[in-house]
Amino acid sequence: MALRIIATGGTFDKHYDEIAGKLTFAASHLPQAIARARITAAYALEELPLLDSLDMQDIDRRRVLASCTHAVEEAIVIIHGTDTMQETAAVLGAANLAKAIVVTGAMIPYEVANSDALFNLGYACGVAQLLPPGVYVAMNGKVFDWDKVQKDRVAGIFEPIPH
Amino acid sequence: MALRIIATGGTFDKHYDEIAGKLTFAASHLPQAIARARITAAYALEELPLLDSLDMQDIDRRRVLASCTHAVEEAIVIIHGTDTMQETAAVLGAANLAKAIVVTGAMIPYEVANSDALFNLGYACGVAQLLPPGVYVAMNGKVFDWDKVQKDRVAGIFEPIPH
Amino acid sequence: MALRIIATGGTFDKHYDEIAGKLTFAASHLPQAIARARITAAYALEELPLLDSLDMQDIDRRRVLASCTHAVEEAIVIIHGTDTMQETAAVLGAANLAKAIVVTGAMIPYEVANSDALFNLGYACGVAQLLPPGVYVAMNGKVFDWDKVQKDRVAGIFEPIPH
Amino acid sequence: MALRIIATGGTFDKHYDEIAGKLTFAASHLPQAIARARITAAYALEELPLLDSLDMQDIDRRRVLASCTHAVEEAIVIIHGTDTMQETAAVLGAANLAKAIVVTGAMIPYEVANSDALFNLGYACGVAQLLPPGVYVAMNGKVFDWDKVQKDRVAGIFEPIPH
Numbered sequence: 001m002a003l004r005i006i007a008t009g010g011t012f013d014k015h016y017d018e019i020a021g022k023l024t025f026a027a028s029h030l031p032q033a034i035a036r037a038r039i040t041a042a043y044a045l046e047e048l049p050l051l052d053s054l055d056m057q058d059i060d061r062r063r064v065l066a067s068c069t070h071a072v073e074e075a076i077v078i079i080h081g082t083d084t085m086q087e088t089a090a091v092l093g094a095a096n097l098a099k100a101i102v103v104t105g106a107m108i109p110y111e112v113a114n115s116d117a118l119f120n121l122g123y124a125c126g127v128a129q130l131l132p133p134g135v136y137v138a139m140n141g142k143v144f145d146w147d148k149v150q151k152d153r154v155a156g157i158f159e160p161i162p163h
Numbered sequence: 164m165a166l167r168i169i170a171t172g173g174t175f176d177k178h179y180d181e182i183a184g185k186l187t188f189a190a191s192h193l194p195q196a197i198a199r200a201r202i203t204a205a206y207a208l209e210e211l212p213l214l215d216s217l218d219m220q221d222i223d224r225r226r227v228l229a230s231c232t233h234a235v236e237e238a239i240v241i242i243h244g245t246d247t248m249q250e251t252a253a254v255l256g257a258a259n260l261a262k263a264i265v266v267t268g269a270m271i272p273y274e275v276a277n278s279d280a281l282f283n284l285g286y287a288c289g290v291a292q293l294l295p296p297g298v299y300v301a302m303n304g305k306v307f308d309w310d311k312v313q314k315d316r317v318a319g320i321f322e323p324i325p326h
Numbered sequence: 327m328a329l330r331i332i333a334t335g336g337t338f339d340k341h342y343d344e345i346a347g348k349l350t351f352a353a354s355h356l357p358q359a360i361a362r363a364r365i366t367a368a369y370a371l372e373e374l375p376l377l378d379s380l381d382m383q384d385i386d387r388r389r390v391l392a393s394c395t396h397a398v399e400e401a402i403v404i405i406h407g408t409d410t411m412q413e414t415a416a417v418l419g420a421a422n423l424a425k426a427i428v429v430t431g432a433m434i435p436y437e438v439a440n441s442d443a444l445f446n447l448g449y450a451c452g453v454a455q456l457l458p459p460g461v462y463v464a465m466n467g468k469v470f471d472w473d474k475v476q477k478d479r480v481a482g483i484f485e486p487i488p489h
Numbered sequence: 490m491a492l493r494i495i496a497t498g499g500t501f502d503k504h505y506d507e508i509a510g511k512l513t514f515a516a517s518h519l520p521q522a523i524a525r526a527r528i529t530a531a532y533a534l535e536e537l538p539l540l541d542s543l544d545m546q547d548i549d550r551r552r553v554l555a556s557c558t559h560a561v562e563e564a565i566v567i568i569h570g571t572d573t574m575q576e577t578a579a580v581l582g583a584a585n586l587a588k589a590i591v592v593t594g595a596m597i598p599y600e601v602a603n604s605d606a607l608f609n610l611g612y613a614c615g616v617a618q619l620l621p622p623g624v625y626v627a628m629n630g631k632v633f634d635w636d637k638v639q640k641d642r643v644a645g646i647f648e649p650i651p652h
């Protein structure tokens with residue numbers, strides 16, 4: 001099934017700027033990661049402005065929603081910062097699009113040792129192709145409904161919202 | 164859903180032996196790859212003898228089948244060499260187990276630059292949790308029924324068997 | 327010739343803290359880098375408090391000087407942040423120790439893609455064993471006398487002080 | 490001091506060919522390694538045919554000697570396989586060129602995890618700029634005269650020839 005992969009920034013795509021001496025954004029690592037994955041499935045890669053998810057505003061989330069709305073693909077992977085994944089997922093979930101939309105990201109940037117980015121990208125691409133329409137968060141080898149997940153910021157993992 | 168990950172060797176787990184000066188097998192990279200993926204889903208990792216898949220014999224494939232048969236998990240990922248994935252998948256397919264069994268591997272070893280191993284592991288873990296019972300091959304961001312896939316050894320990709 | 331390698335922090339040893347979501351210091355990467363270099367020359371590794379070099383105070387520089395003074399080795403490599411290398415080198419240079427002391431560091435952290443850290447460590451270990459007593463800065467494949475070098479912060483390179 | 494870096498192959502430059510499924514040679518990694526080192530010293534990079542050093546013949550060694558003879562630089566680093574470093578160094582040593590020639594290599598390919606390649610390149614570049622004219626082997630953080638070194642193939646390290 002054809003995939004759309006939408007880059008929005010977040011830890012996954014953080015880049016070390018050696019002149020400034022800090023992590024920031026430059027070009028997305030997604031083209032390199034996708035080439036590395038040797039994907040032969042049909043896919044489109046769409047780069048939105050790359051943002052730290054703590055800096056995301058309503059207008060940024062509506063931009064992500066617009067991309068999902070206009071996408072011709074029925075399986076969508078969104079690369080997103082982990083701190084506000086649920087907020088973006090909530091905006092997407094309220095729209096009730098007839099597409100499987102999977103939000104994922106990384107705890108360690110793609111270009112840093114021991115990164116989970118490539119695993120998460122693979123996991124999200126796999127489940128996006130199989131899930132029924134809906135909005136999901138995929139992290140830690142699990143897929144969650146968008147309204148039943150939270151990030152435990154102390155442990156650095158995603159977990160179901162306790163009842 | 165609980166996962167069983169079964170290591171059988173293949174390119175994914177090849178290791179550069181600096182004394183012999185060649186690629187061989189030592190300890191599996193799966194424990195490191197799984198830790199890196201920060202998986203919180205329940206899983207069991209089972210290491211079978213690590214083999215180049217061109218060296219796999221019937222007895223080796225029956226060992227993989229025995230592991231799948233005895234597994235309590237209903238979602239199974241098998242890390243396997245790419246050259247004889249279909250042969251092992253055929254042995255597993257003929258057994259009609261009531262489990263989703265996904266065979267994957269890598270074109271570049273986990274420890275070599277530009278490896279697809281971590282992506283494929285993520286992809287396979289994702290689809291194994293969602294597919295109905297059956298035996299599948301997952302490579303190149305696609306999932307194939309075990310009896311409808313072949314490796315194009317010149318291009319180095321997996322593709323449907325032409326009708 | 328026996329080497330002393332002194333870790334003081336800087337970009338070389340920055341570590342991505344996945345809970346805090348930023349670069350900070352944890353254990354030094356020097357033990358791993360040295361093991362990887364397969365050094366059989368006699369060496370001692372000394373870890374001082376790991377600091378961003380912009381945070382280094384006089385007391386920190388005197389601590390580095392004390393380590394150099396007390397070292398039994400006559401070839402010393404100091405891993406240091408690039409922003410205030412010259413300041414520390416000046417403190418060491420004024421002491422006129424009868425040892426070859428080479429200050430180096432990295433523009434990209436050891437654990438980040440495309441890092442120069444391992445090259446610089448190798449370069450510094452090599453020249454420290456051969457230079458006459460004195461204090462030097464080694465970066466960009468060049469060795470500079472401590473009082474004749476400056477960092478071009480726009481270009482991110484070290485260069486001779488213009489006359 | 491201006492450097493000439495001569496690539497001749499060896500483990501340093503081995504590349505994993507994903508179609509053939511084995512280590513071989515493609516383009517040299519030296520351009521990438523040098524860029525990563527952010528070398529601002531003047532240098533020339535010369536790529537000779539990339540060979541496994543066990544496959545090197547007299548004609549190959551004479552080609553290396555010709556490159557050293559014609560080089561305008563007085564500091565030369567040769568990237569070479571570890572198994573016959575001494576043989577090539579002996580051919581160069583017999584020529585008594587008025588240049589510092591340092592032969593180095595790697596136990597693990599540049600593109601494989603835990604490689605010593607970048608450290609050795611840095612070390613060799615450093616010592617080549619400082620050593621008096623002569624032919625040397627640099628490995629394991631040590632520099633050896635060409636006629637006083639041997640490889641311990643069981644331990645995988647270079648050591649002085651016992652008297």
